[in-house]
Amino acid sequence: MRLKSLLITLITLPLFIFSACAAAEGELQSDDIKPVQVRIIRDSQIMAQVGNDIINVGSLDKDQEIMVYPLSPNYYEFTFGNAHGLIPKDAVLPLSKSKKALGLALADLQKLNQNLITVRPTTIYDRPKDTSKVFGVLNENLRYPILGRLRGEDGSLWYEINIGDDAKYIQADECELDNGVPVLTYHHILQDSENKYFRHTSTTTSVTAFDNQMAYLKQANYQTISLYQLEGYLNNTLNIPAKAVVLTFDDGLKSVHRYAYPILKKYELQATAFIISSRIKHNPQTWDPNSLQFMSISELKQIQDVFDIQSHTHFLHRYSDDKRPVLLSRDEHNIELDFERSRRALTQFNPRVQYISYPFGGYNDNAIQAAKLAGYRLAVTTVRGKVKPGDNPFTLKRLYILSSDSIQAMAERIANTRSDIKPMVPKQ
Structure with missing residues (x-):
């Protein structure tokens, strides 16, 4: 219940x-x-x-x-x-x-x-x-x-x-x-038949693979917990089940509204959407699978019965001329200003914007301190691993589940079982 x-x-x-x-x-x-x-x-x-x-x-x-x-x-x-x-x-x-x-x-x-x-x-x-x-x-x-x-x-x-x-x-x-809670990372979701340009990118997941992965979580009795609950787990102030998982989506792409949202709703799962606040559209765009499109104000509001809206910065989600995340070349004050601006922009969807995902997973001491000063309470990276009590709340690890990964591989990656015990996988 x-x-x-x-x-x-x-x-x-x-x-x-x-x-x-x-x-x-x-x-x-x-x-x-x-x-x-x-x-x-x-x-x-x-x-x-x-x-x-x-x-x-x-x-x-x-x-x-x-x-x-x-x-x-x-x-x-x-x-x-x-x-x-x-x-x-x-x-x-x-x-x-x-x-x-x-x-x-x-x-x-x-x-x-x-x-x-x-x-x-x-x-x-x-x-x-x-x-x-x-x-x-x-x-x-x-x-x-x-x-x-x-x-x-x-x-x-x-x-x-x-x-x-x-x-x-x-x-x-x-x-x-306890070996920690898996925080899974997703970005872009596309049908195989329409995927012409993103087929070989690790950040793009097929609709079929994503549906199968979410079906496994449901069948294996995993409970999707929020980042608020993950914070309670980190701080030893909340009980969570052994079979707990956090689902996160970076960027705020339109494909999340089109494909991920109905699948998550079908399986009664919850997730967090880290939004690049400067790229929110005023009106929905006509669907084009050949380009990266971003959700509109109305689309973000529509998905909020499944997604908790959090920050993926405002203008810092881009690379510098040397092909590194631009955040890494900014001083602490400028990063803080961007982080604060993103929070303000996202309060129209969520008055509790307290968590942030670093662009491309890039962070340094300036970014960590800026996140604290801007009022964030957790920050996630793309460093691989699970989240455990005692971890630095501003350098939390995550895991990727790729389209090419089998359900058995996913089950083993997110399970807590000892290495000598294979987790049970429901028949598809």
């Missing part, structure tokens, strides 16, 4: 939904809410916001104790990953113990900028020993922050995590380490 539907139907959870959304912006304010220690009186399913959805994320066992916060009428909230989980009030019994009785305050639980990934239902233990009491279970397809690593009495590796302001333990063999 999508978050919009849950906002309508889960009327008993308004404070939880508000706080989960606020956590993504780092605005969760619970200092005035006194925590309550409770005992779980029946095996209980728990929920949390993960990416776009509020879902069942696991269960907690009867007779366990946990620190919770009374932030909604029918549910208690508790620390879960980078945000909050939810347990029904009728599943727990408040106790008289103080928070100190847990022996581990939330402020003492520092993350390592490293997550584990659950690939199956994963047991949570009270102690780093498989014969210790079971605290509960994490469902599959979760990324969960790790507090530390330690060896058990038998030499096995364990991960320490925080649930309900207390330390719990997961066997390392039962999960994977």
